[in-house]
Amino acid sequence: MDFFAPPVEKLIEEFARLPGIGQKTAQRLAFYVLDLPKEDAERFADAIRDAKAKTFTCKRCQNLTDTETCPICADQARDQKTICVVTDPRDVIAFERTREYKGLYHVLHGTLSPMNHIGPDDIRIRELVQRVADEETEEVILATNPDTEGEATAMYISRLLQPFGIKITRLGYGMPVGGHLEMVDEVTLLRALEGRREL
Amino acid sequence: MDFFAPPVEKLIEEFARLPGIGQKTAQRLAFYVLDLPKEDAERFADAIRDAKAKTFTCKRCQNLTDTETCPICADQARDQKTICVVTDPRDVIAFERTREYKGLYHVLHGTLSPMNHIGPDDIRIRELVQRVADEETEEVILATNPDTEGEATAMYISRLLQPFGIKITRLGYGMPVGGHLEMVDEVTLLRALEGRREL
Numbered sequence: 001m002d003f004f005a006p007p008v009e010k011l012i013e014e015f016a017r018l019p020g021i022g023q024k025t026a027q028r029l030a031f032y033v034l035d036l037p038k039e040d041a042e043r044f045a046d047a048i049r050d051a052k053a054k055t056f057t058c059k060r061c062q063n064l065t066d067t068e069t070c071p072i073c074a075d076q077a078r079d080q081k082t083i084c085v086v087t088d089p090r091d092v093i094a095f096e097r098t099r100e101y102k103g104l105y106h107v108l109h110g111t112l113s114p115m116n117h118i119g120p121d122d123i124r125i126r127e128l129v130q131r132v133a134d135e136e137t138e139e140v141i142l143a144t145n146p147d148t149e150g151e152a153t154a155m156y157i158s159r160l161l162q163p164f165g166i167k168i169t170r171l172g173y174g175m176p177v178g179g180h181l182e183m184v185d186e187v188t189l190l191r192a193l194e195g196r197r198e199l
Numbered sequence: 200m201d202f203f204a205p206p207v208e209k210l211i212e213e214f215a216r217l218p219g220i221g222q223k224t225a226q227r228l229a230f231y232v233l234d235l236p237k238e239d240a241e242r243f244a245d246a247i248r249d250a251k252a253k254t255f256t257c258k259r260c261q262n263l264t265d266t267e268t269c270p271i272c273a274d275q276a277r278d279q280k281t282i283c284v285v286t287d288p289r290d291v292i293a294f295e296r297t298r299e300y301k302g303l304y305h306v307l308h309g310t311l312s313p314m315n316h317i318g319p320d321d322i323r324i325r326e327l328v329q330r331v332a333d334e335e336t337e338e339v340i341l342a343t344n345p346d347t348e349g350e351a352t353a354m355y356i357s358r359l360l361q362p363f364g365i366k367i368t369r370l371g372y373g374m375p376v377g378g379h380l381e382m383v384d385e386v387t388l389l390r391a392l393e394g395r396r397e398l
């Protein structure tokens with residue numbers, strides 16, 4: 001005999017497919033949804049459907065948007081000559097939270113990763129090069145993650161952009177603000193030492 | 200300005216409503232769903248809708264089912280005179296895994312909890328009493344969780360059933376006090392079943 005009624009089993013399966021969600025958690029979530037008022041469960045189902053159906057990537061910066069041009073690219077008050085290249089839409093949010101960066105973005109939607117068979121054509125590198133060729137870009141900030149794959153991706157893109165003769169920068173390395181010296185790994189500490197500034 | 204496109208924000212919100220899912224995890228899950236092929240995202244949305252629309256509670260035992268009578272109540276090979284009273288549909292699964300218990304169940308869908316304003320009318324106690332009045336029940340096993348609220352619920356039900364003059368038992372203490380039924384392994388649960396005491 002099946003353990004739960006088939007529609008319940010199916011919902012548990014779907015939750016268990018999500019990253020970081022095990023079988024027990026999937027059961028907990030499924031039963032939570034089953035306990036929701038019907039309207040709430042339908043609103044959840046609609047949110048999944050709509051997020052998929054109503055979002056696409058901005059033609060210019062490749063960030064997720066539900067308008068033809070994303071609000072950041074459409075904002076003429078922003079510096080049109082600086083592009084900050086990030087891995088993921090969530091990284092755009094991280095920069096926006098600083099309230100200091102006023103340039104544009106380019107979202108790669110991934111990192112080069114030969115181990116996982118992700119090559120240059122699998123992320124939005126071609127679109128970035130095309131953009132630099134078409135727009136009057138003066139600086140490209142490569143803000144991929146400071147790990148092996150992020151570094152490799154930054155190096156790869158910087159070589160591709162070299163011929164355009166524009167300024168290409170990488171985020172500064174160093175101590176995380178509020179971090180403790182003894183908690184910082186050697187490589188970070190070395191970079192922080194290299195990047196020291198006069199007071 | 201909104202951080203993510205509205206349909207994305209909405210999906211993150213829905214995930215963040217789930218128990219034990221924080222803002223960061225909700226974002227991670229939402230972006231995972233956005234990366235799914237369209238068919239997979241729709242299957243997920245359908246699973247939520249269907250689980251809600253196609254399951255109801257069995258008229259007899261109150262367990263979740265997608266058939267008129269649940270497969271356990273419909274199984275004439277099972278002992279029709281023993282009812283195991285549990286808190287949650289997941290507890291039924293826990294008992295079925297022992298492959299030893301051959302009686303029926305009654306699912307309360309909750310525990311008495313004055314702190315959370317859950318009284319006798321909010322869980323399926325009335326249906327249990329009606330059942331014992333109508334059926335030729337010989338034993339009711341009170342298998343609520345061995346914590347304060349589960350104990351109180353068992354005591355409350357046992358007093359209600361006293362007038363019927365049937366055998367009323369509580370699971371034996373093979374279980375760790377303060378533990379949850381669904382987390383208990385089969386062997387422990389089997390011992391607890393064997394060691395059940397009359398109240």
